[in-house]
Amino acid sequence: MVILQHPDETKKALSTVPILELSLTRCSVYRGLDFNHQQELQGLIHNAAVQVALLFPTKHAKPISDWGTMPGDPRLQPTTKASQSRALIVLDGTWRNVRELMLINPFLSALECVYLPEAEGRYRIRKAPEKGQLSTIEAVGAALLAVDPLFGLRESKLLLAPFEFMIQYQIQRMGTAVYRKNYN
Template sequence: MSRPTCSRCQRPLGHCLCPLIPDLESRTRVLILQHPSEVGHALNTARLAALGLRNAELRVGEVFADLPQLLAQPDYRACLLFPGEEAVALTGYASKEKPLLLVVPDGTWRKARKLLHLNPSLMALPRVSLSAAAPSRYRLRKAPAEGALSTIEAITAALDVLEAPLGFDALLRPFDALIEGQIAAMGDEVFIRNHQR
């Protein structure tokens, strides 16, 4: 028997995160492309990011047939937030007049790369990356590489760069509560044994 869940944040009603989710405005438009394997994940940070930003959209799938139309918005310059040799530091985009459409793939690194491979429109976008982000607060997962962030952390860091002096740390409130709740549920001993190495 499944527990009743909040229809908005998809958390069990006793652990609803909605009171912590902000309602933030941004000049930057954020398009999150989520791999289907992430939808049911207990720590679905992409959903939290989309809920906390007015100018954000979350799409779920592997192949996005309407992606060329989504990317061809005349009021925005589209770019892909994804590291790689051809990626340029996001700081170079902060002062441009036309706001960005920041496309963010969401999934494991392998699944995110698959999204890029299956959607050639993504591969054609200019690629940007975060030059210096704070260490991840995602204490329940071992980062695959130094500087790796969860989707909500990457979006927050990107918006902090693009929309300075405005800050978007409020976006991380439900994420922090979610992490703390997961740690409390597993107990300190289990958390220390499995995640503090």
């Protein structure tokens, strides 16, 4: 898992990326705007032994569950060593921030793009502009579940437990009346 975090997100007290960093054993986080010359990231992207995809809903994106399948028959899994190692890049920021990252880093547009099936977000203390928009931690959990249901179920539960605790703590601190007024 590779996360490209917009600088604005690093300032948010309720960022979910720290939970991901502490929870996932293979999670690299790069913070900033311009990743065009980030050598480690570029090395990963250009490594023929790694299949890299960007979690981003472009019009040409395919469902993440089809990532790594052979064209024609999605049930056929690739057998080459090159396609067995995968890296998913996730952008962390508001939709406006993410569009900025896409513009500044044109190499991202050249990557295979995958999207998540529409899921209901559970981040009750942030307002999503549209239904189905998830926090970064929810998107990562859903991606893990879609790519490998058995592994993903365990990992998704491990990721979302501290996330749910964080939400409940914030609601408790703001009080029920404030929460209902602003988020219901």
